Amino acid sequence: xxxxxxxxxxxxxxxxxxxxxxxxxxxxxxxxxxxxxxxxxxxxxxxxxxxxxxxxxxxxxxxxxxxxxxxxxxxxxxxxxxxxxxxxxxxxxxxxxxxxxxxxxxxxxxxxxxxxxxxxxxxxxxxxxxxxxxxxxxxxxxxxxxxxxxxxxxxxxxxxxxxxxxxx
Numbered sequence: 001x002x003x004x005x006x007x008x009x010x011x012x013x014x015x016x017x018x019x020x021x022x023x024x025x026x027x028x029x030x031x032x033x034x035x036x037x038x039x040x041x042x043x044x045x046x047x048x049x050x051x052x053x054x055x056x057x058x059x060x061x062x063x064x065x066x067x068x069x070x071x072x073x074x075x076x077x078x079x080x081x082x083x084x085x086x087x088x089x090x091x092x093x094x095x096x097x098x099x100x101x102x103x104x105x106x107x108x109x110x111x112x113x114x115x116x117x118x119x120x121x122x123x124x125x126x127x128x129x130x131x132x133x134x135x136x137x138x139x140x141x142x143x144x145x146x147x148x149x150x151x152x153x154x155x156x157x158x159x160x161x162x163x164x165x166x167x168x
Contacts, residue, residue, distance in 0.1 A: 032103070034099065034102040034103070035107065037107045038102045038106070038107040038110065039098060039102060041102075041107045041110035041111050041114070042097075042098045042099075042101040042102040042105075042110055043098055044110070044111075044114050045101060045105075045110050045113050045114045045117070046094070046097055046098065046101065048113075048114045048117040048118055048122075049117050049126055050126055051090070051097065052090040052094075054126075054129075054130065055088070055089070055090050055093065056089070056090065057130070058130065059084050059088055059089075061130075063077070063080060063081065063084065
């Protein structure tokens with residue numbers, strides 16, 4: 001179950017612009033209505049960036065990686081897939097993503113981004129991004145593992161200096 005929760009958390013962060021979405025919802029700010037033009041521009045950007053295909057591929061990659069790391073979870077793969085399809089698939093997330101992009105970018109900016117992603121460099125960016133993100137995550141994980149003893153030592157020293165029961 002713990003590994004399943006890790007997978008779900010990972011998938012949440014894998015979605016495009018998930019950080020901006022969580023920041024907006026964490027502030028509790030009411031979403032301002034978006035114009036029809038802004039909605040259309042956001043939908044066009046998401047189509048130009050192959051968001052539906054990329055989200056599906058990301059979910060498949062992450063689920064496969066999770067099952068490879070935890071072969072015992074293979075028995076619950078159908079349930080995991082059904083859950084992810086229900087809550088993380090493009091049809092279930094599209095409206096939230098449209099709202100997110102429309103909140104973060106003006107209609108003009110959305111159109112400019114769409115133009116960029118339709119260029120050869122923009123198309124290359126889209127195809128390379130998953131590989132770059134995965135490589136960046138590996139770099140970060142490696143760096144964290146290399147320096148984990150430093151964090152562990154700092155935490156241990158802090159805990160030693162705290163009165164008993166102060167840290168929960």
